[in-house]
Amino acid sequence: MCLGIPGKVTKIYEQDSTSMASVDFDGVEQAICIATTPEVVLGQYVLVHAGFALNVLSDTEAEETLKILRDLQEFNNRLTEEDQTK
């Protein structure tokens, strides 16, 4: 139920006075209501649940998280190498 699928906004439009967007989920386009994410712009990723965009992806945070985790990966690789050379 709380599954949220990220997709990329490819079009923004009004339908029956409701804010809508076309959202691309890896090749499948779906009409999604963006009433709760009025700030979204073309090309951004949104988290979609039950036909609504619940939030907009922060690119900077996504990169930052990956960077921290990659650093951790390197750290662990170094530990393993050190173990093996002992």
Place this chain on the structure above:
Amino acid sequence: MTESPTNLRDASLTKAIMAEIRRITTQAWNIMEICGGQTHAIMQYGLDQLLPPEITLIHGPGCPVCVTSLQAIEQGLQIACQNEVIFTTFGDMLRVPGNQADLFSARSQGADVRVVYSPLDSLKIANANPDKQVVFFAIGFETTAPTIASTILTASKSGIDNFSILPANVLVPPAMHTILSNPANRVQGFLAAGHVCAVMGYHEYLPIAEQYQIPIVVTGFEPVDLAAGILMTVQQLESGQHQVANAYPRFVTREGNQVAQQIISQVFEPVDRQWRGIGTIPLSGLGLRPEYANFNALSRFELSETPLNESPLCIAGKVLSGVAKPLDCPAFGKDCTPTHPLGAPMVSSEGACAAYYRYHRTRE
């Protein structure tokens, strides 16, 4: 699959995080993932098997289909069986057992029960069928609440008066209080449900972490997200901290989506709600505010009180409150399977029993 900043399924990165968890773990810890979607992802990717034996994941009550009360299901069945009604619901609800019947069997008896992807689809059906009463089974956590609230606002604005909801929405923080104040509680750290927090933020968890001295880490749903959430919880447990941390910052901020929160509180207010298998939790549900009370299906139909009978074999309540695991149930995989479920956790794509069944977990 195209590369996107949302694909966090890198196996080597997941393994590196798991290695770090093994490196820092010095004693046994019980961590609860609240959300049933996370339970399924953990089982699907076998993450529980990659963790050191000291770390036990306890599956939480975050399966809306599972915790929807038997009374609400019986009310839904009664409404669905009325002549002038089109009863609309998320697909997961169809097989959830009521006293004797489920919505699938009601449909086979002639009830007009339709599966929708979004509550907005339900509103479209209402618009296309002005001579029918269209009812939406409003289940779900804070993730689903803004979609239902927004649909009611649209219905209200457009003057669609043949649409109503059967209100059954529930809230996460009161359930955490219930789990933590249970004397049998074993949970020492929480993975908070990332998508609930995408809507609500995580400021509501700060007093819980403080009151119960327990770390709470907002966690996403990809393997890398889940591993990172567990790591951040273990780091706190090992160093004696109890903070609210965010391992899912690409979609979650402290304050959450304030537009969505405003829409929820415009339409709904907190009410006491019964959770299947757990009991009534004070102020743990969302009921319609008086201004929108005309959208409550319960006031549109005459319903009779029915006695409520749960299967005596099913241990869903214990599974949902983290006291037992699906494999502790003698009916698991024998009397209870996804096609013939005795309890809701075997039905839903977020139910812990269904996750164990689907991903072939055997007795450990």
